[in-house]
Amino acid sequence: QQQVKQSPQSLIVQKGGISIINCAYENTAFDYFPWYQQFPGKGPALLIAIRPDVSEKKEGRFTISFNKSAKQFSLHIMDSQPGDSATYFCAASRGNTDKLIFGTGTRLQVFP
Amino acid sequence: DTGVSQDPRHKITKRGQNVTFRCDPISEHNRLYWYRQTLGQGPEFLTYFQNEAQLEKSRLLSDRFSAERPKGSFSTLEIQRTEQGDSAMYLCASSRGLRGAGETQYFGPGTRLLVL
Numbered sequence: 001q002q003q004v005k006q007s008p009q010s011l012i013v014q015k016g017g018i019s020i021i022n023c024a025y026e027n028t029a030f031d032y033f034p035w036y037q038q039f040p041g042k043g044p045a046l047l048i049a050i051r052p053d054v055s056e057k058k059e060g061r062f063t064i065s066f067n068k069s070a071k072q073f074s075l076h077i078m079d080s081q082p083g084d085s086a087t088y089f090c091a092a093s094r095g096n097t098d099k100l101i102f103g104t105g106t107r108l109q110v111f112p
Numbered sequence: 113d114t115g116v117s118q119d120p121r122h123k124i125t126k127r128g129q130n131v132t133f134r135c136d137p138i139s140e141h142n143r144l145y146w147y148r149q150t151l152g153q154g155p156e157f158l159t160y161f162q163n164e165a166q167l168e169k170s171r172l173l174s175d176r177f178s179a180e181r182p183k184g185s186f187s188t189l190e191i192q193r194t195e196q197g198d199s200a201m202y203l204c205a206s207s208r209g210l211r212g213a214g215e216t217q218y219f220g221p222g223t224r225l226l227v228l
Contacts, residue, residue: 042222045219097160098207098215098217100155100157101157102154103154
């Protein structure tokens with residue numbers, strides 16, 4: 001059962017453009033929503049995270065928008081750079097276990 | 113401060129053989145997680161430890177899989193009688209485990225397993 005749905009599967013953006021990746025979740029008990037970035041041959045690395053009591057969080061060029069009523073959240077990468085080319089995963093967790101439920105990933109390619 | 117390390121980075125084995133992977137978490141991190149990632153998919157939770165106690169196991173973890181964290185530091189994941197379907201990247205992550213919900217999990221580079 002896929003509890004976190006992610007789209008698109010792949011994304012091509014020109015340098016300087018905005019990259020937008022969307023996720024939807026089903027379990028209303030989720031209370032922590034991180035985004036991870038993964039380069040080939042590496043483990044995922046935390047990019048930015050949000051809790052459901054906040055509708056938006058910004059860190060540098062990266063912004064999470066969160067819509068609790070729609071059970072959706074998205075990652076916006078402003079001024080996308082070739083170095084941002086990687087696979088991005090949204091995830092969700094709940095309660096004390098913190099086990100992460102990941103989306104299927106979005107492969108981002110930023111062309112100069 | 114060193115990150116999470118995993119050993120080996122790559123493992124090729126024949127079907128039916130046993131394999132063991134090791135994970136060394138960030139020093140003083142109380143929680144340790146194992147995930148499995150297949151090609152083109154997100155990581156899937158397998159199991160986690162709070163110190164030396166294994167607190168949850170996914171249904172993905174068949175009886176051929178066993179994980180230990182004997183002294184609350186490093187952990188091992190053993191797969192017995194490997195099958196071709198076990199081919200995947202096995203990721204380890206650790207977190208402080210002090211506050212409960214919403215702590216950052218730091219991932220290691222993974223062990224890529226290929227079962228022939």
